[in-house]
Amino acid sequence: MDLLDFQRYQLAFTKHLRQPKSAPKPAKASAKGMAIYTEIVFNNIVSSVSACFPVAQLVMGKRAWTTLIRDFFINYQSQTPIYKEVPQEFLKFLESQHKHTSLLTNKNLPPFLSQLAHYEWIELALSTSIIKEIETTSINLKDDLLTKKPVLVEVSALLKYDYPVHKISKKFKPTQPEATFLLVFRDITNRVQFIELNAVTFRLLQLLGPNKLTGKQALTQLTNEIKHPDLDAVIEFGTDILLGLKEQGAIVGVLNS
Template sequence: MEDFRDTQQALTNAIVDPSVTNDIGVEQRRLNIYQELIFNNIEGFCSNAFPVLKSILEQSIWESYVRQFLISGEKSSPYFVDIAEQFLDFITQTQTQTQTQTQTQTQTQTQTRLALLPQYLLELAHYEWVELNVSIQENEITDNDWQVDSNLIVPNSTWALGYQYPVHTISKQMLQSAGHTNNTEQATEIEPLDTFLIVYQDTDGDVAFMTTNAITAHLVNYIDECSVYAQHNGVEGSAESLTTLSALERYFQQVQPGTDSKVIKNFLTEAISDFVQRGVLVID
């Protein structure tokens, strides 16, 4: 049994890594077919999840990421969205990995290339993964008749995000027009710009996004934190809801002590009313 497992592992290693010597008794022509099928399958998942990132990177750099992910990345789920998340984790983690003397020269060269992605591309990859995650969620919109005493929750299809770069505008065309090459070894950083986005499903179930500011993104995240707290502590249905208009007013008066209470109330009323209509927030 142990010999069989060793043979299975050797075959797996040879399939995912063409640089491994074929000493397992499999005809090279057949092994090449297996290698191509597995690589193309994983590459297809990754390119569908990160189309903009792929279009920006040189083909050799993109394929080296996919190949190294296939060799050493965590792949604990066969589901498309999970593979995309694990690929995102992999390319993020490889930026800080150090080389060891036990790696082969080929692996060292690959890892060196993998470590060259600029920060704006890492943020772009995260943004693309969020869009994918939002797209597969069930539409939770049931009622948009918001009242001041309504209890609000953030559906799984809503993400309030903050980035150092305007990820929603990054594309191959944008970088080329700005004088950047798609070769990440030569590309310099684009100009940072604090960017706040809300990605959500609209009332038709389509993925949408809106640009916003830090305080509005904080509003969405705070409501989400309140919902999690209420679920864990049995607060739902109590007289003192955490996400009614009055409760949110009190909270923002604490975090914005110098702001007029009328300004806070108007901000919350307008933002919440708009978000409920869009599907960013839903009524519990």
């Protein structure tokens, strides 16, 4: 189907925005105006992405980082026009790159980059997440975490990474995978908190997540899964863990029966 004049203009306009050096500007567009607009649009993309991924930017270096964002701007087809969602689209772009080892090698991208970016993005995602109205009468703040069903804070995420993303910096860039478990949540002051977990605690919180098990039931199932010979020892250990998470605000209470 033939395009209408305004559609051809829009197509040429957006192509030039993405690739000003290779795609010609629309015939009737001002060269000066296009140059200004092209710079503004790209700088806004850079600003939005860089604000969400400061550590990734430091690890990559300014030149390589800008080149990577340019690659995203030119080649990735975003699924949303909403400006605040640009970082999530950039994350999807990185994840698509990391599915192909050859792309990582050709573009000299660190193997941990997409996971580091996800770790940085999750803070934005949780800080802007809208919580549902909670029936406070259904939650008891002081009851027993073992005999009742513990409730995790609503705005939270259990995360497993192949690299210690929370330790990565300009000076520390891991070269070998290292299984890393994190609980990320928004506390009652609306601050996003990160807690490093071990594999056992991570699994315990997975079991508690759906609010179907009491603390003791979850610990009993965990004992069976890890084939630990001493249930009482696991329950004692697990009780301390649950109390600690409650003190840190990750567990808000228990469900009323």
